[in-house]
Amino acid sequence: MALYVQKFGGTSVGSIERIKAVAEKVKGYRAEGHDVVVVVSAMSGETNRLIALAHEINEDPTPREMDMLVSTGEQVTIALLSMTLNTIGCPAVSYTGPQVSITTDSSHTKARIKQIDDQKIRNDLKEGRVVVVAGFQGADENGNITTLGRGGSDTTGVALAAALKADECQIFTDVDGVYTTDPRVCSKAKRLETITVEEMLELASLGSKVLQIRSVEFAGKYNVPLRVLSSFDDQGPGTLIVAEETNEMEDPLISGIAFTANEAKLTVLNAPDVPGVASKILGPIGAANIEVDMIVQNVAPDGKTTDFTFTVSRGDYKKAQAVLEGVVAELGAGEISGDNAIAKVSLVGVGMRSHAGVASKMFQVLSDEGINIRMVSTSEIKISVVIDEKFMELAVRALHTAFGLDKEEE
């Protein structure tokens, strides 16, 4: 008999019908004799609805109150699912994050889990109950409710699985596994049987929202067996996230393509090219709590001035522009230019390590499609390009085909 932590995302609990289907699935595992801890998200659309309400009041609401608000979505689903389970003869009890002592730091809206006290859950399991825990939330040491960042229920699931030493953490979602790229954008995307933690971390951090990045970090750190599978159909093994690929010889060059339109870029034109200029520009950006992603600096032919470009997430674009106005005045730099209709497309694969020429092939494919590359960044196992947002889906599909990722025609 196994202990499973099963996480169901927003679409999977998006209606009473869906909640009933989840309850039947959980009951099925119980009938086989397994212990089950369920983690649920808010019903699909609910978290966005709550955020929109807050924004009607203030564009930049207090993070503490934001957490108080958005954590309510998950409280609704734990109660509804537990009621359903009890109704169909499967004893269950629901708990909020703080009720099972999910303790986080105090970084509201992006808190990190520090500790979980699993005793209460273990007691309920021993008594034969299914334990239903609210994803995405916890409390800091002072009892303030915190949330773990968008998509954070995945992390609750994996963290609970680690604390309980579960046999597997199963992430049930609206696709039947991790694909070579988002199957909603590329119909030729293929489901992967396995993917390494390292690759999944890259894909998640570069925009594939199928797993929240921190959940993958947790799984890697605590060796939690992690599987992504469909909550809609009963068939299929999904995708297992593995520590290492067993047969390195067969590592494909590219495992997946991630993309995100959640980007914006800013350039400080004609800044004086003197030591310290980069930190004078980025210091105030960091101080304003804005995360910078890519950075490119071009020196003018006269060697006296430099154009300094960096990207931030689109939500921070206006704030970053305002910060730069002050910086430019102080630096005596020329002007600021910006573009928030950009996207980042990334190739990820551990096989890249041992192969040269991936970048040049990528650039060739994009050029054949008439797509201009605005910025590039690379690491050992990924290459990212910034392009105009309108070309994003075209780029993903062209690269998917060119790198041999398309599934075979049925």
Ligand code: ADP
């Ligand atoms: P949930 O609500 O269950 O947490 P999410 O919407 O957060 O689900 O994540 C699942 C979605 O992730 C899929 O519907 C799919 O559109 C998207 N996705 C992006 N990249 C991938 C990928 N490489 N493989 C599978 N799904 C992906």
Ligand code: ASP
């Ligand atoms: N409900 C939260 C969100 O929409 C957390 C989650 O779904 O994982 O981001």
Ligand code: MG
């Ligand atoms: Mg999600």
